[in-house]
Amino acid sequence: MRLSWNEIRARAARFSEEWKGVTRERAETQTFYNEFFQIFDIPRRRVASYEEPVKGLGDKRGYIDLFWKGTLLVEHKTTGRDLKKAKIQALDYFPGLKDKELPRYLLLCDFQSFELYDLDEDTEVRFRLADLKDHVEAFGFMIGVQKRTFKDQDPVNIEASELMGKLHDALKESGYDGHDLEQYLVRLLFCLFADDTGIFEPKDILLDFIQNRTSADGSDLGSRLNELFEVLNTPEDKRQKTLDEDLGNFPYVNGALFAERLRTPAFNAAMRLILIEACEFKWEAISPAIFGALFQSVMNKTERRALGAHYTTEKNILKLIQPLFLDGLHEEFARAKALKRGRQQALEALHEKLGQLTFFDPACGCGNFLVIAYRELRALEQEILRVLHDGKDQRIFDVAQLSKVNVDQFYGIEIGEFPARIAEVAMWMMDHIMNNRLGLSFGSNYARIPLRTSPHILHADALEADWAALLPPEKCSYVFGNPPFIGSKFQTAEQRRQVRDIAKLGGSGGTLDFVTAWFLKAGEYVQHGKADIAFVATNSITQGEQVAQLWPLLFQRCKLEIAFAHRTFAWGSDARGVAHVHVVIIGLTRRDREWPEKRLFSYADIKGDPVETRHKALTAYLFDAVNVADRHLVVEERNTPLCEAPKLKTGVQMIDNGILTFTTMEKEEFLRQEPEAEPLFRKYIGGDEYINGFFRWILYLADAEPSFLRQLPLVQERIRQVRQYRLSSSRPSTVRMADYPTQVGVDERLSGPYLVIPNTSSERRDYVPIGWLTPEVVANQKLRILPDADPWIFGLLTSGMHMAWMRAITGRMKSDYMYSVGVVYNTFPWPDITEAQKQKIRALAQAVLDARALYPGATLADLYDPDLMKRELRQAHRALDAAVDKLYRGQAFANDRERVEHLFGLYEKLSSPLTAAPKPIKRKRKKE
The missing domain is CATH 3.90.1570 (tt1808, chain A)
Incomplete structure (x- = not known):
């Protein structure tokens, strides 16, 4: 009792x-x-x-x-x-x-x-x-009743997962596997937690039961645990009178957790000691939100090698749920608490509201978003109750009747059965922690046992399931979560089909990331209700070609607006050297219930804390739409420039599998064996080589006489290998190139110096390092090239104006800028310019090149490192920036935001149908 x-x-x-x-x-x-x-x-x-x-x-x-x-x-x-x-x-x-x-x-x-x-x-x-x-x-x-402040990086969570991993491995190696093993581990997790936190009374009775009522050799441990599970699933008044007294001390738990009959595992002495070690662990210290994802990883030894890599920090979860609903609820609480008249009624109404809200995560995994949302809602409820009953004798309250918030307000869909079950248990664990805290506040020992309510976690594919059958949209308050990140190139055929069917783009279905299917399905779901939406997503959905594919569907088809957003930041854990994923958070609301102010969180450092700004409207590129009417504007990829501008091309694509490509050492070794081939070698440079000041070599054979090549057996062998490689390809275009093994791919035969732009560049740089190469150097596909470029064009493209456009709309690789011909260059609004103005820009552009030349030993990476950039170079760029800005308007621009807003206005005019501009690119499915 x-x-x-x-x-x-x-x-x-x-x-x-x-x-x-x-x-x-x-x-x-x-x-x-x-x-x-x-x-x-x-x-x-x-x-x-x-x-x-x-x-x-x-x-x-x-x-x-x-x-x-x-x-x-x-x-x-x-x-x-x-x-x-x-x-x-x-x-x-x-x-x-x-x-x-x-x-x-x-x-x-x-x-x-x-x-x-x-x-x-x-x-x-x-x-x-x-x-x-x-x-x-x-x-x-x-x-088992105590307060605990959970910490994101607390190693206790990893230690607990490693303990479960040892138990998992021992059971699996014994032949106990599959569904039964997963369910067994989830049950043991609940029991271990219950034994330390007051669900089981007195504390440590599970440890005592295993140590003192099972054989040291482990032979009866499996059967004794199964007896325990049956007891936990049987109400006290339905148990046999002759039941073992120690088993009879365990409470009735219910909650369907112990209902299914599982195979009885055969333990040995070593396995029993592992379980005892797990019982001795301090389970009250673990965070249910973090531990769930870590626990899932024990099922996969590959994932376990990077244990700690796959959980989402509480800090990052709060970045989503605070602007979605928590901040608003806390503001309501503050207003109600400050009332001089009607305070009690306002607080009671808010408390009632908390008990009516519903939360839906259609990609819930192990439930970390649901668990943290539940914890925060219960914490707010406790604050409300404390104010409502301030000054009263709190010991007279029935705490069980005070709380109106329960786990059955939370819904989720998860494709994996094991994480779905973990999500349920994690919610019950957090429920017990919050009940303890409420009990301590009101002087009661409070535990919701047996488990009469459960979170609604559906084991299904969220993109195939009927969300409305789980939670009717008119009853849903918030849709949120962290759907899977899979780029279009890495999706399975089935995943591409799902995205294509949901997006309804036709043809190949575009190049949308997998996460966009959740945005679109949620957008359709909320049309029948009033729920707001917030998802974590790869930052690619706010950059590059995906913007034009996704956002018109959300803006026009689904009638949504951006309510709040976090610009690109690092998502995940700092544990054990984990690489960060670069993400955004997007909050969406129905257009007919727009938020009065849109909140934007921006990061000076992707690992730092954001700065918040408020706006009337936000664009798909996550910046302020000064003209609210322009908030739906997206830049569409084009195959020709929007303005009268020279055509930017891509460097040579070597279809050789590296056969004709050499490092300097490899070239020297080749020439040691066949020195006559030296005239055939040409420097070969891509974006990385150009920025960092090194180069490779290629055998450039297009201009070589056949009679000369016949004298070079090693070169002939390389030609033969190229031919064989191309013939073995599944791409018809590559197979056709097998007839021309002495030729590289698309090869611009350049006669003079040409302008080059690296495809990718670090986001830290204020300027993408743009410059010139001479025709004897071959630029590969990692460089954009502009033959016969006038120096004034170099000045325009390296200016702050063009850089601001690029940063706003280009795609990214992680956080690095990817300079796209179709999205950045071809869509850039060029200024009207006179010959006199061109001459001024030429002179200022030359000043930039002269400033670079002052440091001949420095690479472009050195020169454009923002911490190392020399004063002369920075001043030259600033003078050029100011001159280019004046080409667009007389009034100076205060910052990049103003530049982009101005350019978007020009883009909207230039891309209007009345301008008869070239049509945007329409992609066709490639035939393999």
């Missing part, structure tokens, strides 16, 4: 009365603590021992007065002795303890004075024996 805090306080008062005036240490100490433990209905000898030997500092052996391994260390003194020295003495024991034995709590006592330290939370409570009843909640940890 669960003790109420009122009963515990009454016992504490009786204990204080019985022990007042006692001062002797040795004679009475053990009786004192035996009776102290009975306040909480815990037999002391079951969990703690007296005079535990341990090596202290200097290898001196000492004896801990009372020790509950992993939980509590007590140092007891005669009344009036200095407790400061007692604390020093107690802490001296710590180096001699094993990690799993280290206690979270330290109690110093002299019969009449108590000092309790929470070493994890760095808090302390001091009181006199007579006041024990008023401070007894501080000992809630003895019955």
